[in-house]
Amino acid sequence: MISKEEIKKLAQLARIHLTESEEKNLAEDLQNVLGYIEKLKEVDVSQAPEMTHATEVKNIFRADEPPKEVNEADKILLSGQFPESERGYLKVKGVFNSE
């Protein structure tokens, strides 16, 4: 059984604030899904490698150069997205301040 403490810990790891009732509902939902997932234990996977990629992977190299000059229109489009800005720069809360 997944405890509320476990859900709290997961929410903290995932950086999502949850209310009490959400914690309770999520514990139940997770329990149901994990119950269903249990059936994977029936499969003999002793001979199977982990499939870590959907396609055959090989290294593909390219020069470490920007594909094109970033033009003024791009800059406006990108900086226009900032939730908060100051003198054209993206503004965020201090990373090293705890309060």
Added chain:
Amino acid sequence: MNNIQNLTIEKIKDGLQSGELSLRELVSNYLEEIKRKDPDLNAYREVFEDAFKHAEEIDEKIKRGDSPRALEGVPFAIKDNIMIRGKAAGASSKILEGYTASYDSTAIARLRNEGAIFLGRTNCDEFAMGSSTENSAYGPTRNPRDRERVPGGSSGGSAVAVAAEMAHAALGSDTGGSIRQPAAFCGVVGLKPTYGAVSRSGLIAMASSLDQIGPITKNIEDTKTIFDVIKGKSEKDLTSSEAKNNSHQVKKIGVPKEFFSLKDGGKEGLNESIAKNILKAVELLKEKGFEIKEVSLPTSGYALAAYYIIMPAEVSSNLSRFDGMRYGLREDGKNLLDVYSKTRANGFGPEARRRIILGTYVLSAGYYDAYYARAQKVRYLIRKDFENVFKEVDILLTPTTPTPAFKIGEKTSDPLSMYLEDIFTVPVNLAGVPAISVPFGAAPKEGKDLPIGVQLIAPWFDEERLFSIGRILEIENACK
């Protein structure tokens, strides 16, 4: 242009060439249909104001003597998780409110190069997570065949736009069935290409090892035309690749017994009308001279369980980028951590949160081997099953969904029952093979005929086989 219903991409092109078709008129027609039907159906999140201007430009260009390109003037509806430069893109999530795409996705750039017109962006389940379009932060989309029912999902808005004549064609994305299932529920054609066949650059990522962009159309011919335009290697998606030269001939058709028992003429949990139509499709193909063979995909019964580990694991890492820092929603908080968790709490809807928490759980220390590693091994076995079965047969035939469209609200309280909707479509994404849903027959329910989809599955990069068998089903379906 009194029958946009029977229009095809080829007819649009011919009409432009001969001067019989005016794109202004065509686009106005679609815009009229949207105005009339969409307040009720809610397929569109936004209709683009520049569509008509674009149509005028093409009309002028053609008048000057330019010959039409492959998709000249074809009006498209685009799922809200596929980026169009300068247009809002939101994946139907509050967390992206106010976000404008700063570049074209590769698929959009390719459509644009061939002359496509974008009518608007369509509603979907938030971040493409769902099977009914009920998880959109902007209200559910309704099925045009029965407004009380869901259109399927997550590309529900795109499927409805095409089914209800509110666009000629659409793009959707498919991670576990999100193109094929809504296509089946709405009676249109939906293609999930081979993993890597279409670049994912500019598709807002859900589960990157499973996501694919694909077309939703009225007919196979249009699907093929659009697929030929959007497919191919792109530098911006290193998992994309060119099709290998396969032999496209189909002689033997396999029916996997884990999906449908030919002997019993059905399967436990499979709707009876769907079973009947699968048998009809099999009989038809037999008459046409194909050999029908019962085959087995022994591990496929575990696909959905593996999917519900792999997908949320990828979701939890992909969605970590939405933190309120650079774009979209930002809530205020007493410190940086507080800003993150409040933004993510208010920005993500319940299903997105559920999958992020589930993904965080299966990836957390101590559970990795029990869940994620095991699921990836099962995924390997599922892929092997498909490799083996395609040594025996050239193509597979299954139902697309276990049931026809269900009622709005019917499954929202029980996430697991919603997940089970994707039981026939998910194995395809895990293996990376291409599949198509073709409308075939109907299920009568409460006085309404609900569409049924037949799913065809081909080996990697052999979409042509889907088209060739799909056409046979399509012709028969049109005769009914």
